[in-house]
Amino acid sequence: MxxxxxxxxxxxxxxxxxxxxxxxxxxxxxxxxxxxxxxxxxxxxxxxxxxxxxxxxxxxxxxxxxxxxxxxxxxxxxxxxxxxxxxxAALPATVKIAVNADSITTWFAHAMMAFSRQEPAITLDISIDDEQCTAERLRSGDVMAAVTASSDPVPWCRTVSLGSMSYVACASPSLMATCFPKGVTAEALRNAPYLRFDRSDLFQAQWAETVYGVTLGAPACWIRSSRAFLDLCLYGLGWALHPLPLVEQYLKTGDLVEFSPGHRPSVPLFWSVPRLYGSALNRLSQNVQRVAADWLEAAG
CATH class of the missing domain: 1.10.10.10 (Winged helix-like DNA-binding domain superfamily/Winged helix DNA-binding domain)
Known part of the structure; x- marks a missing residue:
């Protein structure tokens, strides 16, 4: 057949x-x-x-x-x-992987580089999706492996904890001066412009509700790019939550100001990969876990 x-x-x-x-x-x-x-x-x-x-x-x-x-x-x-x-053989083997945007922008690219040096004959086909959605891509068979926020094992996959990604709510000094002249308060936060990654991104709204008890208005911008998401925050278009590894240098230099240092939410990340594949995917998994251990917070 x-x-x-x-x-x-x-x-x-x-x-x-x-x-x-x-x-x-x-x-x-x-x-x-x-x-x-x-x-x-x-x-x-x-x-x-x-x-x-x-x-x-x-x-x-x-x-x-x-x-x-x-x-x-x-x-x-x-x-x-x-x-x-x-x-x-005219076509190389291809491994399709679903990864969330913040991981690909920070740590996952290092795992890809290490694997590609070991397996130059294998092409990586990366799909970018929200970490809440990547597990579904794996269940549907669209991809062979995934970085996901779900610890629920897919029946034919091995799922391991990678650690947690910490996030920081922050804004540019110019936005702080304009919208938060007396500091970050519930009223100021309710009226301040903020950014959303896409329609499924409720992170900023959930954080504001949890920490300050406020409901946010319409976002200043939707932008489905982690790099542009950060750039627009640096430019002062709106505030947002960013992965700590991505903004740590900007917090140190003062190019970004953290809203509430005591309230850094974290997102657990997991790696799911089929059980039955051989050494190539095993090496991919080893690189993913090794790099994640250097970048992410250890699971509690």
Whole structure:
């Protein structure tokens, strides 16, 4: 049933975005790639690739490419053990990972670098999502591993605690002078502009309710980028909660002012990865846990 030549073509088409770019990667003509994909679709009686700019997978195509990614990772592991190289392999094995934005901006990139030096033949495909949502990406099979805030084990995965990320509520000196001339009070906080990462980000509102008992108004800005989120806070557009490793230097230099040093919330983070995969994912897990131990607070 599994035509791996066709799956290689399908994976390349979606990975590269078009039949032409997939053909260049595979060393084939666009016509040959199209024939492989269309022939497999005809045998299955179902469309696998939605043609467009870029090309996308159907639900069945997603399931088949998910299987293909797993096979490629296992093959890469086996090839390493046998000291064998498939000179005809055009696509590297790909490990898909879901990571929250604050982790990728602070510590997770270091784990990626260490793993890539050990496994140069494996490509990491990183999806950025809220830490509350990454576990669902893992449960649905969209990714092979995830950094998540959920300790609930996915049945086929091993879940380990990484530690906790501490957050700091802060603002620029200019915003402090404008909106908090008498210090941070409930009334001042209620009327002050603040930032939200996206529609699912309730962190600032929950913190304000817990610490000051106030309900915030409309945010000054929605910005789905951890770096831009910090930059806009530094520029004085609004206040926000930021991961401590990201803003510690700015607090020391006075470029950011902390609202309430005694109220630093922390978010526990966990690493979930399939139990059955071999040495490559084991090395990835080791790097993730080692780097997290250097950056995060130890679990209580």
């Amino acid at each position: 599994f035509d791996y030549a066709a799956l290689t073509a399908i994976s390349a088409v979606v990975r590269e975005g078009s039949f032409e770019r997939a053909a260049a990667v595979l060393g084939l003509t666009p016509s040959a790639v199209s024939q492989r994909v269309r022939g497999f679709e005809e045998r299955l009686g179902s469309v696998l690739v939605i043609r467009g700019q870029p090309c996308r997978l159907t639900e069945l195509g997603t399931m088949l490419c998910r299987h293909f990614d797993c096979v490629k990772v296992l093959e890469s592991d086996l090839a390493t053990r046998l000291a064998w190289q498939d000179k005809e």
